[in-house]
Amino acid sequence: AAGVIQSPRHLIKEKRETATLKCYPxxxxxxxxxxxxxxxxxxQFLISFYEKMQSDKGSIPDRxxxxxxxxxxxxxxMSSLELGxxxxxxxxxxxxxxxxxxxxGTRLTVV
Amino acid sequence: xQEVTQIPAALSVPEGENLVLNCSFTDxxxxxxxxxxxxxxxxxxxxxxxxxxxxxxxxxxxNASLDKSSGRSTLYIAASQPxxxxxxxxxxxxxxxxxxxxxGKGTHLIIQP
Numbered sequence: 376a377a378g379v380i381q382s383p384r385h386l387i388k389e390k391r392e393t394a395t396l397k398c399y400p401x402x403x404x405x406x407x408x409x410x411x412x413x414x415x416x417x418x419q420f421l422i423s424f425y426e427k428m429q430s431d432k433g434s435i436p437d438r439x440x441x442x443x444x445x446x447x448x449x450x451x452x453m454s455s456l457e458l459g460x461x462x463x464x465x466x467x468x469x470x471x472x473x474x475x476x477x478x479x480g481t482r483l484t485v486v
Numbered sequence: 487x488q489e490v491t492q493i494p495a496a497l498s499v500p501e502g503e504n505l506v507l508n509c510s511f512t513d514x515x516x517x518x519x520x521x522x523x524x525x526x527x528x529x530x531x532x533x534x535x536x537x538x539x540x541x542x543x544x545x546x547x548x549n550a551s552l553d554k555s556s557g558r559s560t561l562y563i564a565a566s567q568p569x570x571x572x573x574x575x576x577x578x579x580x581x582x583x584x585x586x587x588x589x590g591k592g593t594h595l596i597i598q599p
Contacts, residue, residue: 420580
């Protein structure tokens with residue numbers, strides 16, 4: 376069965392650089408979510424999209440933005456990266472906001 | 487604001503034991519609850535989803551129960567195996583019309599061979 380695909384799996388950036396993370400949800404899922412999981416922490420909700428429209432915002436910094444495209448893939452754009460942005464970033468998708476299926480995540484390291 | 491607590495934070499048991507992981511949440515107005523497994527540095531694998539109308543859900547050696555009124559869920563793992571070693575996370579909808587899930591901090595489980 377198709378799963379949520381995230382790319383890249385690993386990313387190393389320097390402080391103040393920009394990063395773009397991509398997410399390809401499960402086909403026919405209507406909702407995409409982004410989460411951030413810091414070292415030793417539980418995942419924190421960042422932002423969600425329902426049918427390509429932004430649905431809700433959580434603890435997403437102003438330096439971050441996201442969008443969902445016509446083919447339903449989503450991108451998380453992160454600018455002016457800080458050391459504290461180093462984390463695992465997960466994308467999840469669901470159909471009808473019921474069961475959420477998570478991707479394998481992108482590990483971002485800011486040096 | 488929804489808060490999720492998981493007890494114990496860590497657990498180490500010999501192979502073959504049956505064990506129970508606990509999850510509690512503060513806002514009982516949830517429509518479902520999910521249990522996830524996470525291996526170190528890896529993604530979240532959905533183990534079980536319990537709808538608010540259900541009392542329990544089973545998948546293989548896993549059984550999850552939900553008591554909405556008391557704000558509690560348990561994950562029962564039967565006949566534990568070393569391959570069950572991982573962190574188990576409980577998550578509920580954040581509520582208040584918000585999207586997204588609120589997670590507990592997880593139970594780090596080690597099954598000794």
